[in-house]
Amino acid sequence: MQDFVAAKFEMAEYWHINSGLEERVKEFLAKKIEPDVVLQIDIPEKDFNIAGRGSSELKNLLKRLGVDSDILRRIAVASYEAEINVAAHSIGGKMISNVYDDLIYMQFIDNGPGISDIEQAMIPGYSTADDLVREFGFGAGLGLPNIKKNSDALHIESALGSPTLVEIIIFFLK
Amino acid sequence: MINLSDYVTAIKGINCTSALSLEGVKITGAYVCDMLSDVMGSAKPGQVWITIMKHLNIIAVASMTGIPAIIFAKGNEPDTAVIEKAIEEGIILISSKLPTFELAGKLYKLLNP
Ligand SMILES: Nc1ncnc2c1ncn2[C@@H]1O[C@H](COP(=O)(O)OP(=O)(O)OP(=O)(O)O)[C@@H](O)[C@H]1O
Ligand SMILES: [Mg+2]
Numbered sequence: 001m002q003d004f005v006a007a008k009f010e011m012a013e014y015w016h017i018n019s020g021l022e023e024r025v026k027e028f029l030a031k032k033i034e035p036d037v038v039l040q041i042d043i044p045e046k047d048f049n050i051a052g053r054g055s056s057e058l059k060n061l062l063k064r065l066g067v068d069s070d071i072l073r074r075i076a077v078a079s080y081e082a083e084i085n086v087a088a089h090s091i092g093g094k095m096i097s098n099v100y101d102d103l104i105y106m107q108f109i110d111n112g113p114g115i116s117d118i119e120q121a122m123i124p125g126y127s128t129a130d131d132l133v134r135e136f137g138f139g140a141g142l143g144l145p146n147i148k149k150n151s152d153a154l155h156i157e158s159a160l161g162s163p164t165l166v167e168i169i170i171f172f173l174k
Numbered sequence: 175m176i177n178l179s180d181y182v183t184a185i186k187g188i189n190c191t192s193a194l195s196l197e198g199v200k201i202t203g204a205y206v207c208d209m210l211s212d213v214m215g216s217a218k219p220g221q222v223w224i225t226i227m228k229h230l231n232i233i234a235v236a237s238m239t240g241i242p243a244i245i246f247a248k249g250n251e252p253d254t255a256v257i258e259k260a261i262e263e264g265i266i267l268i269s270s271k272l273p274t275f276e277l278a279g280k281l282y283k284l285l286n287p
Pocket of ligand 1: 081085086088089090110112113114115121122126127128129137138139140141142143144145164211212
């Protein structure tokens with residue numbers, strides 16, 4: 001995970017790990033095991049016909065792999081929200097889904113302009129969505145809270161004028 | 175829980191996704207909202223979604239959330255691309271002339287006779 005820390009920026013960090021899973025998450029990140037499957041997809045800026053494809057592809061793959069439907073729903077919602085955020089709020093980026101036999105580790109990396117205050121962005125109802133984004137029905141300021149609610153671990157790294165990294169871990173079994 | 179088909183009859187709804195049958199589809203309630211993230215955060219699987227939004231993203235939202243059918247208020251009808259995507263994902267699209275308030279009210283009455 002530290003690989004993504006762009007040292008030249010003064011990046012702010014946000015972590016949320018479901019209680020009781022701290023050790024499991026730390027252990028996973030420390031081990032740096034090769035994923036079984038990697039899906040990578042580009043997310044262009046403000047194209048809401050394309051945004052969502054990565055999540056949809058991932059959902060279909062995990063369904064084929066037999067992931068439990070409640071867990072699948074949590075993964076689908078979290079990944080869709082994060083994918084839409086890249087399209088809605090950044091100049092574009094990519095989604096990388098690392099599939100393991102017991103968990104999914106998703107990374108959303110965009111090309112800026114970054115988040116000036118991550119704690120504020122996490123507040124339900126906080127949104128800087130522009131008119132176009134709102135026309136599409138986004139901009140309630142509930143995407144990041146939804147991601148937090150559905151993830152076992154959420155890590156955000158960003159700063160104004162920098163790329164944003166959003167990382168999500170969801171275990172397939174409790 | 176009621177049959178989707180009974181609700182569609184009550185609201186004089188038109189099935190825009192005629193390739194998908196209403197037969198056997200049961201619904202537990204509705205979520206009424208036009209903000210997609212609010213739907214993803216609060217709608218429950220098995221509820222229909224009553225809205226006026228009709229662009230492509232609603233299909234993804236319904237599919238991610240486990241919503242079996244979207245009910246369009248005030249005679250809104252989605253375009254062909256949206257209908258095709260809905261059929262692919264198995265999401266039933268219903269259009270009704272009634273406004274949102276009446277669509278929700280009629281369903282509430284059916285569920286709580
Ligand atoms: N990838 C990103 N790059 C830059 N800013 C972001 C990014 N993701 C989120 N933000 C900022 O955080 C705010 C809150 O995000 P959140 O997803 O909670 O709400 P929203 O996207 O505005 O609306 P909603 O998700 O309800 O449609 C955004 O309005 C934006 O200011
Ligand atoms: Mg959002």
